[in-house]
Amino acid sequence: MPQKNGVHQPTARATQQDFYGHDREEVTRLIIQGLDDLGYHEAANTLSRESGYEVESPAVALFRHAVLQGDWREAEALLFGSEPADQGGGVSIHNGDHQGLKFVEGVDENQLRFLLRKQKYLELLESKDLGRALMVLRQELTPLKQERSQLQQLSSMLVNTPDGLKKEAQWDGATGQSRNVLLQELSKSIAPSVMIPEHRLADLLNQVKRNQISHCLYHNPSRSPSLFADHMCDRSQFPLRTVLELGQNAGEVWAMRFSHDGKMLATSGQATDVLIYDTDTFQVLHRLTEHTDHVAYLAWSPDDRKLITCSHDKTSRVWDAPSGQRILKIDHHNHPGPGNLTAAAWSPDGQSFVTGSLHGNHKLCLWGIDGEPLFNWNVDYRVQDCAISPNGKRMVVISSECQIVVYNYETREEEYSILLKNKMTCVNISQDSQHMLINMANSEIQLIKIDNAEIVKRYMGQQQGEFVIRSTFGGADQNLILSGSEDAKVYIWHKENGTLIETLVGHHSPGCVNVIAWNPTDPCMFASGGDDHKVRM
Numbered sequence: 001m002p003q004k005n006g007v008h009q010p011t012a013r014a015t016q017q018d019f020y021g022h023d024r025e026e027v028t029r030l031i032i033q034g035l036d037d038l039g040y041h042e043a044a045n046t047l048s049r050e051s052g053y054e055v056e057s058p059a060v061a062l063f064r065h066a067v068l069q070g071d072w073r074e075a076e077a078l079l080f081g082s083e084p085a086d087q088g089g090g091v092s093i094h095n096g097d098h099q100g101l102k103f104v105e106g107v108d109e110n111q112l113r114f115l116l117r118k119q120k121y122l123e124l125l126e127s128k129d130l131g132r133a134l135m136v137l138r139q140e141l142t143p144l145k146q147e148r149s150q151l152q153q154l155s156s157m158l159v160n161t162p163d164g165l166k167k168e169a170q171w172d173g174a175t176g177q178s179r180n181v182l183l184q185e186l187s188k189s190i191a192p193s194v195m196i197p198e199h200r201l202a203d204l205l206n207q208v209k210r211n212q213i214s215h216c217l218y219h220n221p222s223r224s225p226s227l228f229a230d231h232m233c234d235r236s237q238f239p240l241r242t243v244l245e246l247g248q249n250a251g252e253v254w255a256m257r258f259s260h261d262g263k264m265l266a267t268s269g270q271a272t273d274v275l276i277y278d279t280d281t282f283q284v285l286h287r288l289t290e291h292t293d294h295v296a297y298l299a300w301s302p303d304d305r306k307l308i309t310c311s312h313d314k315t316s317r318v319w320d321a322p323s324g325q326r327i328l329k330i331d332h333h334n335h336p337g338p339g340n341l342t343a344a345a346w347s348p349d350g351q352s353f354v355t356g357s358l359h360g361n362h363k364l365c366l367w368g369i370d371g372e373p374l375f376n377w378n379v380d381y382r383v384q385d386c387a388i389s390p391n392g393k394r395m396v397v398i399s400s401e402c403q404i405v406v407y408n409y410e411t412r413e414e415e416y417s418i419l420l421k422n423k424m425t426c427v428n429i430s431q432d433s434q435h436m437l438i439n440m441a442n443s444e445i446q447l448i449k450i451d452n453a454e455i456v457k458r459y460m461g462q463q464q465g466e467f468v469i470r471s472t473f474g475g476a477d478q479n480l481i482l483s484g485s486e487d488a489k490v491y492i493w494h495k496e497n498g499t500l501i502e503t504l505v506g507h508h509s510p511g512c513v514n515v516i517a518w519n520p521t522d523p524c525m526f527a528s529g530g531d532d533h534k535v536r537m
Contacts, residue, residue: 026193028053034201059101060195067183070174072120079116079186080109102191110144112189117141119182121154123174126162134158213479214496220475220523239524240502246535248275248284253529254468254514255297259304262521264321266307267535268295269514274309276321279519282537286324290317296468297343302350310341316355318369328371330355343385347409348392356383356397364397366412375412381405385426389433394450396436398424404438406450418453426470431478439464439471445483447495459483461500462491467512474518474526482526484513490528508532 035044081100124133225231251270293313318328343356381399462485471483511531
């Protein structure tokens with residue numbers, strides 16, 4: 001935006017400081033920034049001239065320019081207030097005395113210096129200027145006395161190739177987005193009144209929408225709420241009524257999944273058959289009949305062309321969904337006694353998948369699409385369920401020994417594990433890859449942050465103590481939590497505030513509702529499967 005590089009003289013600054021309870025300057029600066037984000041640069045300039053306000057001061061504009069241009073001495077001088085050292089000629093764009101930018105309270109200035117100098121170091125390594133890079137490491141980074149492990153990691157990068165450097169540092173190079181990422185990180189430590197966070201108006205509007213959604217119990221639209229009116233969904237628009245009952249299953253229904261495109265529904269359970277329905281007509285497309293025991297788990301490939309089924313016959317099978325033909329059988333889980341296959345999850349690229357079992361030499365194993373084992377985690381626990389995050393970065397495993405184990409799926413290494421007091425029956429991961437949903441055998445469901453294992457919300461009311469029940473995320477924005485129950489009912493909670501909004505009587509009692517599945521492309525369709533051999537839509 002043009003005014004970032006200079007100062008406008010105010011032409012007619014308004015004397016009224018209040019804007020319906022808000023600070024006039026703050027509102028005006030946010031509108032100027034928003035106009036610029038929308039591409040209305042001339043309108044933004046006009047408002048800046050008329051109001052006398054700028055989005056940011058000349059010093060902030062110069063600092064932004066220095067970071068994005070890789071002028072690290074200038075960036076430090078502008079950030080902290082020290083004059084850049086003489087570099088043997090040339091004129092600095094930073095003129096005169098400068099006191100530095102105002103920081104938020106409690107900022108570690110050496111940490112900010114470390115971030116700037118780390119970027120400088122990585123760019124020197126990328127350009128193969130190893131001599132200068134080594135000087136930066138020894139003379140500029142080491143004296144900052146940051147964590148030794150960080151310095152050791154940076155030191156090890158001296159022998160990397162440029163591609164290896166980017167992979168190890170999780171960094172996309174000087175010409176990528178790394179400088180923008182650095183600027184965003186540094187801006188978090190600069191007082192917002194000095195350097196307004198990027199796209200702040202849009203962020204505030206998103207917060208308004210999220211707040212309205214959090215108070216809308218029956219929120220389930222396929223479109224984002226309008227800003228023109230307060231938002232509230234009507235209960236009558238929520239899928240609360242059974243419209244169809246599917247009775248083709250020969251036994252209790254234990255597992256059920258919609259395909260990612262919502263066009264197919266696969267069901268399995270106590271019987272040996274697996275059924276695939278067309279969700280337009282709800283006619284059976286395929287009946288998969290090769291298993292010889294209960295089929296307790298199934299999972300669609302990312303492109304919906306393949307389906308994995310896991311059975312108590314100690315085999316997993318991969319089926320071609322369009323034809324219904326089996327294309328792969330894995331029976332490497334054989335073990336004396338009960339050694340049931342319990343879980344499966346596809347890698348996001350669809351070229352490999354993970355299976356889990358209670359016993360055997362491959363209790364947690366990664367397989368290629370050709371059936372060859374690619375990696376075996378050699379775990380000492382029994383796998384109850386597993387899930388891979390949609391972004392492919394993490395895998396969450398729950399065990400029969402009351403453990404949650406989180407792995408870095410890219411490196412295959414364990415990140416952390418948690419030992420709980422109660423057994424768990426299933427795990428789901430949200431579409432944004434931020435949260436895991438865990439069903440507990442003590443009639444509780446927990447929403448947990450994957451990054452730090454923080455319990456965000458607990459959902460209670462359903463009955464679960466003896467049987468495996470599979471809950472799920474639901475709703476157009478995954479703003480609902482749904483679970484079956486041992487009292488033959490379906491329970492629905494608002495994800496954000498934890499309110500139990502509906503209890504549906506869906507299956508014949510006595511009996512258990514074992515599994516819930518939400519159609520990912522139709523916000524008004526979900527299915528439940530129960531002990532009564534029925535699937536209810």
